[in-house]
Amino acid sequence: xxxxxxxxxxxxxxxxxxxxxxxxxxxxxxxxxxxxxxxxxxxxxxxxxxxxxxxxxxxxxxxxxxxxxxxxxxxxxxxxxxxxxxxxxxxxxxxxxxxxxxxxxxxxxxxxxxxxxxxxxxxxxxxxxxxx
Numbered sequence: 001x002x003x004x005x006x007x008x009x010x011x012x013x014x015x016x017x018x019x020x021x022x023x024x025x026x027x028x029x030x031x032x033x034x035x036x037x038x039x040x041x042x043x044x045x046x047x048x049x050x051x052x053x054x055x056x057x058x059x060x061x062x063x064x065x066x067x068x069x070x071x072x073x074x075x076x077x078x079x080x081x082x083x084x085x086x087x088x089x090x091x092x093x094x095x096x097x098x099x100x101x102x103x104x105x106x107x108x109x110x111x112x113x114x115x116x117x118x119x120x121x122x123x124x125x126x127x128x129x130x131x132x
Contacts, residue, residue, distance in 0.1 A: 001132060002088070006040040010088060010103070013039045019116040025052040029112045033090055033101040040088055040131055045075060059098070068092055068099045069127060076129035085109075085128035093125035104128065 003009070013036060020027050034046040052058045065071040072090060073079060085091055085104040092099050093109065095118075102111030108119040122128075 002040050003042050007087065009039045010036060011105075014103075014105070014110055014117060017117060020112075021116060022112050022114045024054050024058055027112060028058065029100045029102060030058065032110075032112045032117070033103060036088075036103045037090075037131055055097075062099075068101065072101075072127075072129050076131060079127040079129050082123060082125040082128050085122050085125070086130070088131050090129045090131060091122060091125040092127050093120055095120065 017027070017032070022028050025031070031046065034044065038044040050061055052061055062068050062071060065074070069079065069092065072092070076090065082091060087104055087106055089104040091102045091104050091109045093102060093111070094100065095111070095113070100111045102109040102120065102125070104122050105119075107122055109122045109125060110117050110119055112118070
């Protein structure tokens with residue numbers, strides 16, 4: 001269940017981290033999504049997963065859980081078509097480096113790129129999961 005004023009808290013979280021550069025295992029798309037879920041629900045899922053420091057180690061963590069779709073489905077239930085994504089939902093999209101996780105902010109989804117938080121069209125994603 002989302003906390004009171006989750007949308008304002010999510011917007012603040014995104015704004016405060018907008019220029020933070022990507023650093024695998026500390027600040028990447030999965031860490032961003034994990035922090036966003038914490039802000040919205042008060043639940044931090046990140047301690048359930050092994051630490052990683054490189055892209056390759058992060059990919060291995062995902063593969064150990066059956067890939068990003070299987071991992072997100074295990075945590076948040078069945079995915080929906082990205083056209084039905086709502087604010088606060090998790091969205092998977094491919095930005096050319098493999099699957100990236102982001103948070104839906106409406107028509108745009110926010111994810112982490114090398115230079116900070118990047119906006120991509122939500123409909124560029126492939127699947128979405130509701131964060132309740």
